[in-house]
Every structure is written in structure tokens, then in C-alpha cells.
Amino acid sequence: MRHILDAQWLELIGGLLATPLMAMPADRIALQLTESFGLVGASYELRAPGRAPQRQLWPLDERFGGHRAEIEQWRAHRAMDCHPIARYYLATGDPAVIQVTDVPDRFADRHVVGAWKERASQWGCVNQIALPLHLGDCSHRVFVLGRSETFSRAEMQTARRLQRLLLGLDRQVLALSGAAGARPGLLSRATGEVRLTAREVAVLALVADGHTAGAVARRLLIGERTVHKHLQHLYAKLGVTDRLSAVLTAQRLGILPPPPDRNAS
Numbered sequence: 001m002r003h004i005l006d007a008q009w010l011e012l013i014g015g016l017l018a019t020p021l022m023a024m025p026a027d028r029i030a031l032q033l034t035e036s037f038g039l040v041g042a043s044y045e046l047r048a049p050g051r052a053p054q055r056q057l058w059p060l061d062e063r064f065g066g067h068r069a070e071i072e073q074w075r076a077h078r079a080m081d082c083h084p085i086a087r088y089y090l091a092t093g094d095p096a097v098i099q100v101t102d103v104p105d106r107f108a109d110r111h112v113v114g115a116w117k118e119r120a121s122q123w124g125c126v127n128q129i130a131l132p133l134h135l136g137d138c139s140h141r142v143f144v145l146g147r148s149e150t151f152s153r154a155e156m157q158t159a160r161r162l163q164r165l166l167l168g169l170d171r172q173v174l175a176l177s178g179a180a181g182a183r184p185g186l187l188s189r190a191t192g193e194v195r196l197t198a199r200e201v202a203v204l205a206l207v208a209d210g211h212t213a214g215a216v217a218r219r220l221l222i223g224e225r226t227v228h229k230h231l232q233h234l235y236a237k238l239g240v241t242d243r244l245s246a247v248l249t250a251q252r253l254g255i256l257p258p259p260p261d262r263n264a265s
Contacts, residue, residue: 008032013165017199021173024133024141029166030058033145036162037155040064040125043075043144064123071123084108084116085130089140095132097160099151124148129156131163133170141170168221175202175220196237196255203230208247208256 012032016025026044033042041062046054055075057068064071080086084103088094091107100116108116120126125146133141143166145151151159196204199220206216213231217224235241238249250256 008036009162009165013169016169017172021169024170024173026056026143027058030056030143033143033162034058036158037129037145037147037151038149039145039147040123041146043146044142045075045144046141048139064125067123074119082112082116084113085128085144087112089130089132089135093135095135097129097131097156097163099129099156100127101150120146121148127151129159131159131166133163133167171219171221172199172202175206196234200230200234200237201255203227204234204246204250205256207231207243208250 009032012028016028024044024046030042030044033039041057041059041064043055043057053076055072057071062068074082080090084100084107085098088098088103088107100113103113117126120128123146125148127147127150129145129151131143131145133143135142145159199222202220203216206219211219213224213227216227220227231243231246234246238246238253240246240249247256
């Protein structure tokens, strides 16, 4: 069973990494989480400074015992104060994978947990796991998995392994969206005329920012040798032989933004 699960996730993540990702493909991931863990449903929440919170709940056709609208309302206005896992994260900042039943009493006492169980049992998802990708003072990105049965030790181990995969995917999204945000059309130009891959764009943008191969590897959660291979492919595609020439050529082609004007006031 574990081999089948591993193969499903490797196929999904491999396919996602093969394409430029400007946003987390939360729908595909949530539906795969639902299948892998036998969930009633899964959700993804993104909060960022200066942006309205984004929340979605899958499967889209699941009514959660007729309480779907109530869940959406509760998540928007009460979850941060009343959800045992949210209270744990707010108090500790620890981005660990955790389920409701494992939250220590000092963060969610029996009254908090009892109120949660009374409410969530109506939804069919009283037992939940959170897979945080980022926890900040004013921002977070997190998947939440829900069902009626407690998650086993083996399932928790699987969830922690999946969190590492999703963290890598999240970092690629951040790298690509940050690079493309510097110049509209970067990804379409890079993958069109020059035929750079999403990873090559990310590597190129980080190199242009002055990062070493080791720093690029750490940012993208890949090996340093893999970074050098991406650089070799970049040189061949851009018709250059070194990093500086690659960056200058990419800037000339409009793949990267031009260097700042040092004479500008």
C-alpha cells in the first residue's frame, strides 16, 4: 500500500515540477490528500500581508452533512481562536505536522477541545491534521486534512514525509512567482522562445540576484550538482559559456529584468 501511495505522490509532484508554477496547485494536492488518507475533505488557506485571505475546501461537491456554509463562516471568523491546532501554532510558531488529538493541554484545554469536538463532529471531520508550509506573524500557508477517525502513527509519518515534498513545491512557487513578478511575461518568454524549464528560470533568477550554486540549491531544495546541471543547460540554450553571460543575455532577451540604473537618483 505504501509503495502505491509513494508512486501516486511521485507522479503528481513530478508532473507539477515539470511545469512553471506561479501559484500552489492546491486543488490537485487537496484531492490527492483526500484519496491518500480517506478524508471527508481537505482545505488550503493562504494569508499574506496586504491581501485578502484565500480559503478553499475540497471536494467541491462535499456538503459536510449540510454544514459546508457553516464551516466556511467558522473558518473565516473563529478558527484562529477556537481550533486546537491553530492555538498551538499561534502559541509556538512550530511548523510541525500535528493532529488535534496531539495538541498539548496547555495550548487547548479540555473546554477548547470539547467545544471543537461538539462542533466538528457534525461536519464529519473532528480529527484533523495540519501540514503547514509557512507560518509567519501576519501570514501563513497551510493544508488541513479532516475525517472522523484518528490518524495512526504510520499516517502521521506519511504526512510528515509529504510535508517535505510540499515545502519543496512551495519554495519553487515562491522562487518563480518572485522572479516573474519582477518582469511581466518572464515565464511565457522563457518557456516559449528560449524554451527554458521552470527550474531553469528559478536558477537563473537566483544567480542573477548574486546567489552561489550552494545558496541556490538550499533555496530550491535541490542538490548543488543539480544546480550546476541546470546552469549547463542554460548556457547551451542561451549560447553562452558562463554565469555572467547567461544573466546578461537573459536580460537582453527580456527573460530577466534589466540591471538597475546606477546613475538614477
